[in-house]
Amino acid sequence: MNKQIIFNLAVKDLDKSKAFFSALGFSFNAQFSNEQAAFMVITEGIFAMLMTEDFFRSFIDKPLAQAKEANEVIIALSCESREEVDHLIARAAAAGARIPHPPEDHGFMYDQGFEDIDGHLWNLVWMATGE
CATH class of the missing domain: 3.10.180.10 (2,3-Dihydroxybiphenyl 1,2-Dioxygenase, domain 1)
Known part of the structure; x- marks a missing residue:
């Protein structure tokens, strides 16, 4: 079985985060993206789902950590x-x-x-x- 790594990151502004990671050379798969989340392709088999904070919160039952803190x-x-x-x-x-x-x-x-x-x-x- 071919394993993949997909990790989720909460972001404050999805468009700004997409622009930031695009500047690093990462791409996005529009098929798995919408206004709440963007599926970022890092390399073959490694992906990140950038999620708005509100959307990220819908998957957790405890407070969202603020990564700047x-x-x-x-x-x-x-x-x-x-x-x-x-x-x-x-x-x-x-x-x-x-x-x-x-x-x-x-x-x-x-x-x-x-x-x-x-x-x-x-x-x-x-x-x-x-x-």
Whole structure:
């Protein structure tokens, strides 16, 4: 069975969030999108459903965390090179992301994170595979 990862993120302004992630090079599948949610394609098998806060609340029975105040998760995405990490960080910053720290270079691993316009934390990482 081919597994996929689909995670849901609450966003304050769906159009602004779509514009932000489009600037990073992600696309959207209109078949699974409407005025309340947008199905974002990150890569083959990895997707995010960006949901307006009200729509997101319809799926939960406890308060919605405000990502600019507290974080529950860091979304980590692998990259094919250090250059890809730097390129995506630059695109995120240009689109309005907050960059909380400089890149970390451990030799075998290189990473840097950003906070999207809704406060969700993303970490971009390249790891040497020995190939």
